[in-house]
Amino acid sequence: MSEKPAAGHYTRVSTEDQGRSGLGLEAQRRDIDIFLSNFSEEPWEVIGEFQDVLSGKNDDRPQLAAALKMVREAGAELLIAKLDRLSRKVSFIANIMEDKKVRLRVASMPFADNFQLHIYAALAEQEREFISKRTKAALQIAKEKGVKLGGLRDKTMKRNEAIQQKAKREAEKVMKIIGPLRQSGQTLATIAGTLNDMEVATSRGGQWTPMQVKRALERAGG
Incomplete structure (x- = not known):
């Protein structure tokens, strides 16, 4: 061991x-x-x-x-x-x-x-229950006032879908660089260095590391 x-x-x-x-x-x-x-x-x-x-x-x-x-x-x-x-x-x-x-x-x-940890878990569960009840109460008040519900959720879903589509496009773009480099036998560290030299930022706008290259390959099934 x-x-x-x-x-x-x-x-x-x-x-x-x-x-x-x-x-x-x-x-x-x-x-x-x-x-x-x-x-x-x-x-x-x-x-x-x-x-x-x-x-x-x-x-x-x-x-x-x-x-x-x-x-x-x-x-x-x-x-x-x-x-x-x-x-x-x-x-x-x-x-x-x-x-x-x-x-x-x-x-x-x-x-x-x-x-x-046990105390933290109990407090977090209690807080979630309170938030759930508060949300239901707010929705009930809005309903009684004649407010149409659902519009905000639709906007949120569309925004999340747009974010996911953008992430997918970025992943496909960067894999056009990572894929061939990996297939040629380059190490994760070398690939990360190449991406940084090319000024290709990560999805969060940061520098590439070997671990991030590995995760990109895993997401792409490679």
């Missing part, structure tokens, strides 16, 4: 999460990378990466089940970016924390213990 502390990281996203800051896959991976680079006394060895794409209300997650199985068998820690990426239900989170073979770590709260 490696002398480095081992971790398996898990990310989850649903269709509605894609447009939310801090919940998309790129944001989750960023938080995990920050944790691995800055909040460990010694380097970690990532022995598995797991990802589910489904509803936050659905606890039947095959990749989470696989991640839990791996960390139990390897004695590794389960690393997630944010607590609600594991679940939005306190009961679900509590069951995992009670498993003596599972050590849970949250990248965005690197020094929180299980007790603190």
Whole structure:
């Protein structure tokens, strides 16, 4: 077994999460990378990466089940970016924390213990319930005043669709450069350097790294 502390990281996203800051896959991976680079006394060895794409209300997650199985068998820690990426239900989170073979770590709260995580989960669930009731009350008042509902949602959906289409076009454009370079045997680091030399920015307008090149290839199926 490696002398480095081992971790398996898990990310989850649903269709509605894609447009939310801090919940998309790129944001989750960023938080995990920050944790691995800055909040460990010694380097970690990532022995598995797991990802589910489904509803936050659905606890039947095959990749989470696989991640839990791996960390139990390897004695590794389960690393997630944010607590609600594991679940939005306190009961679900509590069951995992009670498993003596599972050590849970949250990248965005690197020094929180299980007790603190449990309290945070309970408060977050309570806040979501309050927001839900507040939203329903506001909609009811608007309905009673004769306000037509649904227009804002339609605009939001159109805006999100436009964002997704733009991201797709940008990905297709950059793959015209990355694809041939990779096929010619170039390393991820070399490809990242070439993109930066060509002043091709990432989707967020930043510099390319080997990890970002790898993710671009994975999204393109290469």
